[in-house]
Amino acid sequence: MDGSQTPTETPTQAEAQGRVRARAQARTRTYSWEDPRVSAAAVGEESGLEFLQRMVAGELPTPPIxxxxxxxxxxxxxxxxxxxxxxxxxxxxPIGSVHGGVYATLLDSAAGCAVQSVLPPATGYTSLDLNVKFLRPITVDTGKVRAVGTVLNHGRRTALAQAELVDSEGKLIAHAVSSCMIFPAAGRA
Structure with missing residues (x-):
């Protein structure tokens, strides 16, 4: 070594890093959201289905996620x-496909909201677990994907739901099963 190189960086590594930086084009994205306390305050005032229908209709803000x-x-x-x-x-x-956490978030949202849709007023829920099976990769070329959540069983204290993530042709991309705990909504019981 001639003193200008560190022991962990050889000229080959430095050159490679320089080439990567030269090829990379910065991208930016700006987005906004509404105050999540507005919809959180409305939870339990009506049935879970009515609450979610108000969100779809734009009467309540969607969550920041x-x-x-x-x-x-x-x-x-x-x-x-x-x-x-x-x-x-x-x-x-880093390997050029949609991150598994995005899959999981979509599946968790679909399964959880399916459970929320069966809840009476003054009732809330939280996910206890989520078991995800990844079957196919998603890229920008996949096009729009849909996460469809359905309730398999619900009682007074727990509910079981599943969610399927499918592409525009209906091919299964991922599958999840979630159990949820049901409880009185804060301040509503």
């Missing part, structure tokens, strides 16, 4: 919730 990941609650009915996402580079992991 929806703006962060750019997904949408497309539809909801008793025991079923559907979210959509148009995948973009901002969802990518």
């Amino acid at each position: 929806a703006a962060t990941l750019q997904f949408t609650l497309e539809s909801v009915e008793f025991g079923r919730a559907v979210f959509t996402l148009e995948p973009g580079e901002e969802h990518y992991n």
Whole structure:
């Protein structure tokens, strides 16, 4: 070594890093969201289905995570919730496909909101677990994906739901099962 190189960086590594930086083009994304306390305060005032229908109708703000990941609650009915996402580079992991955490967030949202849709007024829920199986990669070329959550069983204290993530042709991309705890909504019991 001639003293200008550190022991951990050889000229080959430095050159490679320089080439990567030269090829990389910075991208930016700006987004906004509404105060999440508004919708949180409305939880339990009406049935879970009515609450989610108000969100779909734009009467209540969507949660900030929806703006962060750019997904949408497309539809909801008793025991079923559907979210959509148009995948973009901002969802990518280092190997050039959508990060598994994005899959999991969509599936958790779909399963959880399906459970919420069956809850009576003054009742809330939280996910206890989420078991995800990844079957296919998602890239920007995949096009819009849909996460469809359905309730399999619900009682007074727990609920079981599943969610399927499918592409525009209906091919299964991922599957999840979630159990949720049901409880009186804060300040509503």
